[in-house]
Amino acid sequence: MYLGLDLGTSGLKGILLDDDQRVVAETTAPLTNERPHDGWSEQAPESWIAAAEAVFAELGAKADLSGLKGIGLSGQMHGATLLDSADKVLRPCILWNDTRSAEEAAELDGNPAFRKLTGNIVFPGFTAPKLAWVKRHEPEIFEKVAKVLLPKDYLRLWLTGEYVGEMSDAAGTAWLNVETRDWADELLAATDLSRAHMPRLVEGSEVSGTLRGELAAKYGIPAGVVVAGGGGDNAASAVGMGVVKAGQAFVSLGTSGVLFAASDAYQPDAASAVHTFAHALPGTWHQMGVILAAADALNWFAGIAGAPASELTGSLGDLKAPGRTLFLPYLGGERTPHNDAKVRGAFLGLDHGADRAALTRAVLEGVTFALADCAEALQGTGTSIDRLIAVGGGSRSDYWLKAIATALDMPVELPEAGDFGGAYGAARLGLMAATGAGTEIATPPAIARTIEPEAGLTQAFKDTHDRYRAAYGAIRSV
The missing domain is CATH 3.30.420.40 (ATPase, nucleotide binding domain)
Known part of the structure; x- marks a missing residue:
């Protein structure tokens, strides 16, 4: 069997497929987001882990997970999940539909290197301007940032213990050279970050790590189950269709x-x-x-x-x-x-x-x-x-x-x-x-x-x- 986890804005969905790609079981754990100010949209990353635990437990009650061979991840794009050096979440994740960083986005977009290397306008919903906003308005938090992860990649960290991203999701950060499929050092430097703050990159169909032993044991999953790179929600949906x-x-x-x-x-x-x-x-x-x-x-x-x-x-x-x-x-x-x-x-x-x-x-x-x-x-x-x-x-x-x-x-x-x-x-x-x-x-x-x-x-x-x-x-x- 193969497990797909899709971390959306309103819920985390899990689907189990058999070897013939037929759905064996599925479930969804609900999520909520907060809008403390006009144009803001935030979510607590801890709620993603609680939702994942609920999904694993529910799927385990519906199917025998001892036959699981692979896991793939899909997720809402652009979210800024900020971790310190001990992997502690520093603030609520700023989501894809948050537009507070419009000013910072316009400033970054004024740097011609961004459109040249990413092929895109720097939209306020993208990840890079969110970090620029945090640096400007929450400098004490920005100074503690050790890793910046997209939402599904924070879930991957819980699953595997690895800091890994993949190309389709990374393309929505405004830090990826979309043609060469690699982090662009010049763009990272423009937001006072470096490769050290970023996860390593794999393709969506490549192995990004293996399920942590304690999770495998907890849910009756074989040791060594691989976790694929996965995709941003729309790219993963495209693979599904x-x-x-x-x-x-x-x-x-x-x-x-x-x-x-x-x-x-x-x-x-x-x-x-x-x-x-x-x-x-x-x-x-x-x-x-x-x-x-x-x-x-x-x-x-x-x-x-x-x-x-x-x-x-x-x-x-x-x-x-x-x-x-x-x-x-x-x-x-x-x-x-x-x-x-x-x-x-x-x-x-x-x-x-x-x-x-x-x-x-x-x-x-x-x-x-x-x-x-x-x-x-x-x-x-x-x-x-x-x-x-x-x-x-x-x-x-x-x-x-x-x-x-x-x-x-x-x-x-x-x-x-x-x-x-x-x-x-x-x-x-x-x-x-x-x-x-x-x-x-x-x-x-x-x-x-x-x-x-x-x-x-x-x-x-x-x-x-x-x-x-x-x-x-x-x-x-x-």
Whole structure:
């Protein structure tokens, strides 16, 4: 068996696969994050360990872990987990959706070496500006920093006792030379850090270490089980869905929204605000358009409306032409294509007809148009997408998927029942590390059905997307 652990923002998921990549057991331990100030988002790394212990215990109750051969890790990207020389956590982890370091990010981005070596804008959510913020605002903590780890790599430290990262996650720090797949000393020095502060790097399908003996004994796992490098959450999800070659792509409707395209070449275009990162497999890269609030925006509105998100979307019926009301989903700033940490969301064009259903449609359409912005940005880099696989909690809404297919004017495919996301991809990477298997095992899932664009509404969505783009310009200074 092979275990995949996916450390997300809202929970740690574990999946066990057998030798035929069939799911044997799965479970999730919930997590919470804190927002002590506007634009802040933090999580206690200790809670990740408690969640991992719960996941191991639950999986052990569902399956015999004595047959475990490999473990893979997936995780939320960009988080700054700061350790002192005794591996003590110095402060809560600053998460991917934290935008407090906008000023520091702009300063680092003003150094041309960052875009040249990373192929990306230095976004406020990336790790490097977070360290610059800590140095400026919490200098007593910065002075004690001995190691900087990404969230899943802190979990790896608990599992193996090793400081190890991998390429796809490291690409989101703004310290990695994404083309050569190595730490860039010049960029580390720009934030008063060095290689000594960083974990060593492996590819996602390589062995990063072995499970510590006491953990193996505690959970009935054989000694010497290997732990793979793993991947950042989206790269691991791509491995789970078989999106590993040029031309393959997926759309993720999770807390954030992602339009992900695999590539066999390094082809950055930093000015587009498209992310160009190393993939979790050797010799491959990927590009992403990223929006900060997708299902997160729907869940926010569901809280306001006092009804579950599934109830709001399930009662919408057939796809309709967008109405007068617009929703801009910038609840905590935006990445692609705006790189704007300060912009905030808005409802525009409200009238007496804007009932709960109309506002629900506006929220789904707003996220859809943000993804259409990402698609245009990706096309501007020369990346071609003609169909998408849909994943994430938001993909349960046919209305939403029909809106995305229509706005992007391309088919959206739904996999057969099953979870092919980060935990599944992590387990596949664990299988590769344990057995030496290659990318041939990263096959796409069987497609249950395909949602085609609604041809009669394509123009209406295009026209409303034009209004949506104009609305961003109107609210950015509010």
